[in-house]
Amino acid sequence: MNFLWLEDFLALSASGNFSRAAEERHMTQPAFSRRVRALEEWLGVVLFDRSTQPATLTETGEWFRSVAQDLMTRVQGLPDQARGVADASAATLRIAATHALSFSFLPGWLRALEARIDGGPRPVQLISDVMQQCEAQMQQGRVQFLLCHAHEQVPSRLEPSQHLHAVVGRDALLPVSAPAHGGRPRHTLDGAQLPAVPLLDYSAESGIGRLVHTLRAADLAAAHAQPAMTAHLATVLKTMALDGRGVAFLPHSLMADELADGRLVQAGGERWRIEVEIRLYRRAQPLPRAGEAFWRAVAASAG
Secondary structure (H helix, E strand, O other), X not given: OOHHHHHHHHHHHHHOOHHHHHHHOOOOHHHHHHHHHHHHHHHOOOOEEOOOOOOEEOHHXXXXXXXXXXXXXXXXXXXXXXXXXXXXXXXXXXXXEEHHHHHHOHHHHHHHHHOOOOOOOOOEEEEEEOHHHHHHHHXXXXXXXXXXXXXXXXXXXXXXXXXXXXXEEEEEEEEEEOEOHHHOEOOOOOOOOOOOEEEEEEOOOOHHHHHHHHHHHHHHHHOOEEEEEEEOOHHHHHHHHXXXXXXXXXXXXXXXXXXXXXXOEEOOOHHHOEEEEEEEEEEOOOOOHHHHHHHHHHHHHHO
């Protein structure tokens, strides 16, 4: 159905005169009559009684007039509604963050940053997921920013020519275990281990796993570390480590409380420690005004 047919119908229903309605619609009467007939054929009903002068609406035509008026009112309001949705979308910050940072780092960082944003805090749409999915969201343009752990020796999968980043924090990945009696780690990566050290490992989708596998794979093999459990999320592996199931590399920001009260202890010396950056990535193309204001606040805070 053509929405122009609704305007034709309403013009004719107002006067009942085909010639006058055609003139109002700036077309010839035969062309106008064909469009009214096309609407009736599309609906499968007769809308006008043409045996009278002027033409009158049939009972179905009377019903359809209220329907057509409602449809036209809705259609006429669409531009304002579309602009409202666009304005709301432009004012909303769309951020993807890895699960670990969503739990530990992001809330306090975002709260402190909002004081620096021109115009005050903005609505935030947060997607918390594994690194691989966060990267996909960024590459597809579904989010404006990506918050993640990173290391200079592990290249990002985001094309450098198309993305910028700022270092917004620092963290460390540490191998940890539940303690045995006396506070020593129940499992340790230091020294010969027979049988193998049970490793609570990350799946390929995990950003932390990517860092650990790239930077410590050879050392883990030499320490006879064997995966005992694999999961996407650091929070899951932390739970398994607390249960004594093995050694997990976890961000310090995610387990500071457990280290402080002794529920987790380091399962290896300082050589296992991986110092990492917390980076915020953005696309290189200009962002909506709210996004650019947020980035300026990030840059000022990082500087």
